[in-house]
Amino acid sequence: IHQGGILYPRASESRQVTTLDGLWNFIVANTSNPFLGFQQHWYKTDLKKINTSEVLLMPVPASYNDITTDWLLRDHVGLVWYDRSFFVPKRWSEEGRVWLRFGSVSYAAQVWVNGEFLMSHEIGHLPFVAEVTNYLKYGEENIVTVACDNTLLQDTIPQGKLEELQNGRLTQTYTFDFFNYAGIDRTVHLYTTPKTYIDDISIVTTEIQGSEASLWYNITVAGDDNVTCRVTLIDKNDNTVASKKTHSAFQGVLKVENPKLWWPYLMHDRPGYQYSLQVELFSPKGNDLIDKYSLPVGIRILSWTNSSLLINGRPIYLHGFGKHEDSDFRGKGFDLPVIIRDYNLIRWVGANAYRTSHYPYAEETMDLADEMGVMIIDECPAVNIELFSDRLLAKHKTSMKELIRRDKNRPGVIMWSAANEPRTQYIQAKEYFRQVIETIKQHDQTRPCTIVEAQNVNVVESSSYVDIISFNRYNGWYQYEGELDVVSYNVIQEARLWHQKFNKPVIMQEYGGDTLEGLHFVPSFIWSEEYQVSLLSEHFKAFDQLRKEDFFIGEFIWNFADFKTAQTYTRVGGNKKGIFTRNRQPKASAHLIRRRYWSLAREY
Ligand code: GCB
Secondary structure, rough: OOOOOOOOOEEEEOEEEEEEEEEEEEEEEEOOOOHHHHHHOOHOHHHHHHHHHOEHHHHHHOOOOOOOOOOOHHHHOOOOEEEEEEOOOOHHHHEEEEEEEEEOOOOOEEEOOOOOOEEEEOOOOOOOEEEEEEOOOOOEEEEEEEEEEOOOOOOOOOEEEEEEEOOOEEEEOOOOOOOOOOHHHHHEEEEEEEEOOEEEEEEEEEEOOOEEEEEEEEEEEEOOOOOEEEEEEEOOOOOEEEEEEEEEOEEEEEEEEEOOOOOOOOOOOOOOOOOEEEEEEEOOOOEEEEEEEEEEEEOOOOEEEOEEEEEEEEEEHHHHHEEOEEEEEOOOOHHHHHHHHHHHHHHHHHOOEOOOOOOOOOOHHHHHHHHHEEEEEEOOOOOOOOOHHHHHHHHHHHHHHHHHHHHHHOOOOEEEEEEEEEOOOHHHHHHHHHHHHHHHHHOOOOEEEEEOOOOOOHHOOHHHHEEEEEEOOOOOOOOOOOOHHHHHHHHHHHHHHHHHHHHEEEEEEOOOOOEEEOOOOOOOOOOOHHHHHHHHHHHHHHHHHHHHOOOOEEEEOOEEEEEEEOOOOOOOEOOOOOOOOOOOOOOOOHHHHHHHHHHHOOOO
């Protein structure tokens, strides 16, 4: 596995990009002998030749769980095997290097190319890449094989447990509340770079003084570093606004006069403005282009105090949702129609932010947030961790590092979330999170970080290390269900307590109640559309009071849309706390939110 940069594959004068998305062959490992595939070296042959009757056709990208009609596959625990063949043009042998990159495989993956082991990766929702130049047959068909294991244990991120049922079948249990979808769920890229290539680009920091912005960058070159590097910043009208050439130490600063700043949606009539940072490598004499990569960059300044979060010096109030990557059939599989529909609904409803609960979302989804000016609280996949150990801590740090490596240049990412609802009432949580937050700060000090807490404020110590306090609370639902009149009092009291204890800005990251579309009751009754409307309205009263008290900087409904969960009698076809259905149509509450969010936007 490549340990350097993880730049998203983009075609240029020196790079070619193709995908291996499409139909792959798929076999579920035999539960009585899960390791048969390894014993019989399935990666050395075409899966179709092994046992044709068991080979299914599986779309990539997609979670495999809901594609067939077989409940055993939906609930399968352990290994599945994927393979496909692909043709590599002869001329690619002259390109320099060829790379194979997975946007995400959930949960763990081992990859072979033409029967040779290439790489392995653990933790879903994060990309990984390796060079395949010497594994490929040029001008011929090649075969890629992936063994994917969805098992969650006490030392995986997130945690889970295996249980053996009376009949000997293994079943996966987990405490988090979304279906443990698995498979090759994001795009698989095959792309070329030259031998000497741009391995990584970091926008280290941005400063603005008067009418001038300074963009500090750092570029990593791999291969032969005896090259010249030119960095050019180009605006949307193709004008060069700054440029620099260096012969070694590929870092520096670009100065931009009267920069067009990156602003969030609704805070400016030109939200999400991005320049293109064009990085070019030339031969030492400076004539021949060796490599070129263009990265979209936004110029914006993020800052925070003990009561507010500011963009370009202006305090921001976040109004949005917790979301999920979830849709019918596809599960967590990357799907552009769903993603674009979601952004259209985000605009329709007037939200300016969302949290990537409870794991990193696809890079293509993040690109759109950058472009539209949607602010993102970027969460790592550590949801509901409950048993703290050194092994777990090491993986938690890895997931944070991989997330920051992937998203460090994104203007839309305004905060890191180190975890959702960890069991921070336990004594070990404090030191554990001290280290997780330290890791975040080692890799990025330009953004604030948070832990999304659900424990009682009195017992939580780990949030002393974060910059922003986040809490989830289900007044009128898990607590005091049906008792709407206590909601606003409780929310106000609790938000004040968090602020008093930690003296930091506070966000309510989750609140809401399950609502079955089409269920109506007057007076309102839990699960009805009327109840969701009343429940949210009671929260708004609290938020309006809290916003007068300065420290309260955001409200996030749980959830944007209904989503699938594990099977339990508290969930009718999944979690129904969406203001949109799983099919992305509005419940009554969506119209209410739309009125509120647009009126909040008018206040900026
Ligand atoms: C929570 C979790 C979220 C759940 C939600 C619920 O606190 O953070 O993942 O889906 O509650 O609806 O129970």
